[in-house]
Structures are given as C-alpha cells and as structure tokens.
Amino acid sequence: MSERCWLAIVDELPASADAAARLGDRGGNKHGWLAAWLRAAKPVRSARRADPRIVDADGDAALISLVMPAADAFTIFDDTAVQQARRRVLADPEPADAITTLLVDGSHFGGSLTARRGPDAAARLRDDPFRLVAPALIATIEAGLLGVVSPPCGPVIERHGSEVPWPGGQFPPRS
Amino acid sequence: MRLEPGDAFPDLVAVDHAGRSRSIGELAAGDPLVLQTYRGFWCPKEQAFFRSLLHLQEEAEVAYTSIVSLSVDPPEVAAAFRAGLGARWTFLSDPEREHIDALGLRETTDTVHNPYLPTLIVLTPGLEIHSAYNGYWYWGRPSMEELRCDLREVTRAIRSDWDISQ
Numbered sequence: 001m002s003e004r005c006w007l008a009i010v011d012e013l014p015a016s017a018d019a020a021a022r023l024g025d026r027g028g029n030k031h032g033w034l035a036a037w038l039r040a041a042k043p044v045r046s047a048r049r050a051d052p053r054i055v056d057a058d059g060d061a062a063l064i065s066l067v068m069p070a071a072d073a074f075t076i077f078d079d080t081a082v083q084q085a086r087r088r089v090l091a092d093p094e095p096a097d098a099i100t101t102l103l104v105d106g107s108h109f110g111g112s113l114t115a116r117r118g119p120d121a122a123a124r125l126r127d128d129p130f131r132l133v134a135p136a137l138i139a140t141i142e143a144g145l146l147g148v149v150s151p152p153c154g155p156v157i158e159r160h161g162s163e164v165p166w167p168g169g170q171f172p173p174r175s
Numbered sequence: 176m177r178l179e180p181g182d183a184f185p186d187l188v189a190v191d192h193a194g195r196s197r198s199i200g201e202l203a204a205g206d207p208l209v210l211q212t213y214r215g216f217w218c219p220k221e222q223a224f225f226r227s228l229l230h231l232q233e234e235a236e237v238a239y240t241s242i243v244s245l246s247v248d249p250p251e252v253a254a255a256f257r258a259g260l261g262a263r264w265t266f267l268s269d270p271e272r273e274h275i276d277a278l279g280l281r282e283t284t285d286t287v288h289n290p291y292l293p294t295l296i297v298l299t300p301g302l303e304i305h306s307a308y309n310g311y312w313y314w315g316r317p318s319m320e321e322l323r324c325d326l327r328e329v330t331r332a333i334r335s336d337w338d339i340s341q
Contacts, residue, residue, distance in 0.1 A: 087236070090263035093254045095193050150195065153202040153241040154264035155232045160205075160239070170205030171239070173300070174335045 005052035005165075006037040007102065007113065008044050009068075016043060019057040021145035026122070026138075034066075034141055048110040051100035051168030056147025062097060063121040064141050068111040069134035077101075077109045077159070081133050085112075086157040086166060088129035095151035096124075099167070106162035109133065115146045177279065178307040184210070184298055187274050189245065189267040192254040199243065200302055202265055207305075207329040208241045208298045209322065212280055212291035215248050216256040220313050221293065225260050231319050232263060240326055241265075247272060247290050282311070297325040305329050 010033050013020055017035035024030045036055045037043040048068070069075070075082060082101075089099060096114045104110035112130040128136050152167035160169035178184075186200040202208065211228065213221040228242065235242055242264035246253065253266040275281045275291055282292040293310035295317055306325045310316035317325070331337045 087263060091258075091261070093192065093258050095195075150197065150201060151193070153204060153208075153243065155236040155242060155262075156206065156239055157236045158239065171334065173205070174333050 003052075004038070004040050005050045005055060006039070006043050006047040007050045008035055008047040009033070009066075010035050010044065010046075014044070019055050019145045021061075021142040024140040024142070026140060031139065034064075034145060036145060049103040049163075049165055050113065051149075051165045053149045053168055054098040054100050054113070054115070054146055057144055059143060059145055059147040060117060061143045062115040062117050062141050062146050063125060064116075064139055064146070065114045065125040065128040065131065066111070066137045066139060067113075067128070067130045067134050068102065068137070069109070071104075073134060074104065074108040074110065075133065076107055077103070077162075078107075079109065079133075082109045082130075083157055085129035085133055087155075089167075090152065090154040090157070094124065097148045098146050099149070099151075101130075101166045103163070103165050115141070178294065178296060178304055180304055180306055182304050184296065184302045184304050185274075185277070186302055187278075189269050189274065190250050192250050192257050192266040192268070194250050197265065197267065199298075202243050203241055203298065203300050203302065205300045206239045206241050207300065207326055207333070208243060208302075209235070209326075210296045210298055211242070211244045212278075212294045212296075213244055213246050214282065214285070214290035214293060215246055215288055216252060217288075218290075220310075223313070224293070224310070224316055225262070227319055229261060231322060234323075236263070238326070239330075243267060245269060245274075245291060247275070247288070295322075297322070297329060299329055300333060 018038045020033045020035035098115040101112045102110040159166045188198045191197045245267040249270045250268045257266045280292045295308045297305040308317045
C-alpha cells in the first residue's frame with residue numbers, strides 16, 4: 001500500500017482515484033463522491049491526508065461523520081480540544097468501524113472521518129467527539145470505499161510523526 | 176510457562192471490551208506494551224492498582240506506550256468496568272480461561288472465581304518480556320516509578336533516535 005492516502009469530496013467520479021463511493025443524505029439524495037488516492041502526490045487541491053487503513057474497495061456501505069474545517073478555520077493538531085476529542089474516541093466503549101484524522105500539513109487539524117454501521121450508527125455519530133472542534137457532516141456512503149479497521153489500543157493520542165494521521169502509523173523498528 | 180525477562184510472550188488472541196478479536200502483537204503496534212492481568216472488577220486490590228494505572232495513562236498517552244488489561248471478566252463486564260474507571264486502553268476478556276493455564280497465571284487459591292493471577296508484564300514491541308511482576312501480594316506490584324524506569328529502558332532500546340546527538 002502507498003505510504004500516503006488522500007481523501008476529497010468531488011462532484012464527479014475521478015478516474016484517477018483508487019477507490020470512491022457516492023455520498024448521500026439519509027433521504028436518498030446524492031451529493032457527489034468521496035474519493036481516495038493512495039499515492040505520494042496530492043491528487044486534487046481539496047484533498048486531505050488520511051490513515052490509509054480505512055480504504056477498502058470491498059468495504060460495505062456505511063454512515064459517516066465527516067469533519068472538514070474550512071481553510072480559514074484550521075486549529076493546530078495539538079490544540080487541547082483536538083487532544084480531548086482523541087481521548088474521547090479512545091474512551092468510547094463501542095469503537096467505530098473506521099476512524100481517521102485528516103491532515104492538511106504537519107501541524108494543523110484538517111478534520112476527521114468516522115464510519116459506523118448498524119442500527120445505532122446515526123445516534124452514535126451524533127456524538128462524534130470531533131464535531132466539538134468543527135462542524136460535522138453526517139452522510140451515507142455507498143459500498144466500495146471504507147473498510148473496518150481495528151481500533152487503536154490506547155491510550156496513545158499522539159501521532160507517530162507529524163506527517164502521520166492519527167491513529168495510524170508506527171515508528172520504524174530499530175535497524 | 177514462566178514469565179522471565181528475555182523470554183518471548185505468546186501472541187495470544189482474545190476478545191476486547193467491544194467484542195472484537197485482538198492479538199497482543201496487533202495491540203502493541205510497534206510500541207512498548209504494559210500487559211496487566213487482574214482478578215476481576217470486584218477485587219479492591221485491583222481497583223486500587225487501577226487507580227495508579229490511570230495516573231500512568233496520562234503519561235502513556237503521549238509516550239507511545241500501549242496498555243492492555245486481561246481478565247476472565249466477560250467483555251460486557253470489562254467494558255462497564257473500563258468505562259467506570261475512565262480507562263482509555265484495551266481490556267481483553269478470557270472468560271473461557273483459554274490462556275490462563277498456558278501462561279501459568281491461574282490464581283489457584285481462588286476456586287470461586289478462578290481468576291488470573293495479578294501480574295504486570297512490560298513487553299517490547301516484538302513481545303519480548305522486559306520485566307514481570309507478581310502481584311498476588313499487593314506489594315509485589317510495581318510502583319509507577321518502577322514502570323517508568325522499565326519503559327525508559329525499553330524505549331531507549333527500540334528508538335534509534337533516543338539520543339538525537341549521536
């Protein structure tokens with residue numbers, strides 16, 4: 001798998017994406033595509049870095065909470081509000097199917113994506129800890145993009161390097 | 176088995192507090208890991224020791240150190256205990272006692288609960304035992320200062336940039 005993963009909302013299905021799925025609302029209306037690229041270079045201007053483990057072209061449909069603060073509203077990743085959101089993610093007794101923070105650079109919080117499935121997904125996503133940092137879009141996502149990732153062990157809230165979206169990544173073993 | 180420093184700890188698989196199957200190696204994920212076995216939520220000694228671990232949690236969360244607690248409590252009981260404590264690490268459940276004898280950690284003096292012997296093991300990311308503490312008697316358990324010393328040694332050994340001036 002590529003070292004980097006990029007996510008973006010786009011109007012049309014991008015031919016260059018490694019995986020993509022239609023976004024919609026709970027009324028059945030479609031609102032573009034959420035696309036993922038596994039590559040080093042940024043594929044589109046609006047793309048943000050994500051934990052590559054969440055991408056699974058065979059993944060089932062899900063409900064997501066997508067936090068994507070506007071460029072003029074970025075907080076630093078180490079802001080205490082973002083730290084506390086990460087603590088609340090770890091404390092959750094029912095972990096999400098997939099979760100990643102989003103990065104726009106090495107120092108700012110570029111948002112988060114949380115995916116859940118099952119009858120209580122909507123209720124649980126309303127408690128997305130990251131929506132206290134920036135507004136969250138609750139949306140449906142069709143099959144073909146998001147998988148299931150084992151939740152982090154805890155209690156580490158730090159990134160494994162400023163270029164690595166939490167909770168993914170690890171430091172290289174000592175050679 | 177005996178839990179001796181330098182020995183390999185088995186990459187056992189158990190169910191976590193949310194009902195997902197997890198392995199110790201996956202949970203370590205490249206970081207040092209503090210593995211605690213405990214009798215059960217009902218034991219006052221465990222409750223006291225967990226209060227110490229909660230203090231360590233505040234440092235482990237920024238020190239790239241994973242914590243795992245393992246007991247015979249079923250997942251739903253472990254989940255409730257975890258939530259009540261305010262723990263943000265993984266609790267594993269072994270209600271069928273699949274691993275307790277292989278690890279040599281059955282507390283044979285308690286024939287009512289048949290729990291895990293209270294033990295604390297510091298593991299490297301490769302699941303080598305760095306240190307192990309028998310907590311049957313409470314003072315056999317490590318102080319948080321002893322754990323800090325252990326974790327310093329493990330981290331120094333595994334992080335190539337420990338001394339950035341070298």
